[in-house]
Amino acid sequence: MHYRYHDSPIGPLLLAGDDSGLKLLHMDAAQPWELDAAWQPAQKQLDEAFRQLDRYFQGRLKRFELRLAPRGTAFQQTVWQALQGIPYGQTTSYSELAERIGNPKSVRAVGTANGANPIAIVIPCHRVIGRDGSLTGYAGGLERKALLLKLEGVKLLPEQDQLLLI
Template identity: 50%
Template sequence: MTLCYSYIDSPVGRLLVAGDASALHFLSFPTGHKSFGPQPGWSPSDAPFAEVRRQIDAYFAGRLQSFSLPLHLSGSAFQVSVWRYLAGIPFGETRSYGQIAATLGRPRASRAVGAANGSNPLPIILPCHRVLGATGALTGFGGGLATKAYLLRHEGVLPAEDQSLPGLA
C-alpha cells in the first residue's frame, strides 16, 4: 500500500500524518516512545491532508472538539472497538481503562484496553489522551506524558496553570 505523508505544525510539535486518497491512516507525535517517521515507500504530499490540517488547527485553536475525518483503522476487532469508543469520549471528559472495558462488555479486560489504547494509530483524532488510570493518574502515552498533560489542559481537564511544554515548538 502506498501512503502519502505530510507534517502539521502544532503546539505539541510537528505531527506526522499519513494516509491515502480516501482516509487518514496514521498520526505520530515528534517525541515519545511511539513516535515514528515516514516509512519506506511513503511519498511526501501535502494535498491529501488539507482537511486534516484544517481540523487539527481548529482543535488547537479551540474551535473544534470532535474530528470528522475518514479514517482507516487496521487492527484486531477488539482494538478497533476500543478505538471507536475513544472517538466517542467527549472533549473535556475522561474515562478509565476499566470503565471502557466494562462498557465494551469485557469488565476484566482493562489491561487489554490499555494495550489497544497504546496501539492507537491516530492519537488526538481518536483521543486516547482522555483515558486515565483508575485513580485518575496520567498513565503512559505514546507522545509522552508532557504531551498528554498539555492536551488535557487544552481541554480543561487539568488546571491551565502551565500551558508550556519544554522543548516543543
C-alpha cells in the first residue's frame, strides 16, 4: 500500500491505495493518523488522484474517474456504490438512499455505512443530508460538509451558511 499527504482547501488529506485502486481518503482529524508499518510513501502512484482532487476543489471536475477499491461489507459496498450515483451539486436523504438500494427500512444501516465510507469526497457521502434538509453528521465535521456542498453549488439553509463563518 502506498500513501501520501496532500494539502487541500479543507485541510490536509491522507490518501492510500495499491494496484487495485484507491483505498482511503482521510481528512484532517483531531487524532493523528496511524499508518500501517508496511505502507510505503507513494512516488507517482497517487498523482492522478491528487490531480483530480485539485480540479474538484477548483470547481473544474464534477465526476471522479479513479479506480476505487474500498474495503467493506457487501452492504457497505452497495451503499458506497449508490453514493457514487448522486450527481454533483445535488443531495439526497438517508431514507431516499435506502430506497435507492432497494431496502427502504435500512435507513440507520445506510447512515452507518455512509459514515464508514473510507474514500470521502471521491465517494460523495457529503451529499447525504437529513430528510428535513439538515446537514446531519459528517466524519470530516459539519463545517467541511457545508464547504463541500457550497463548492458544488448546493444552496445551504441560513443556519448552515453560518458554519462557513467559523
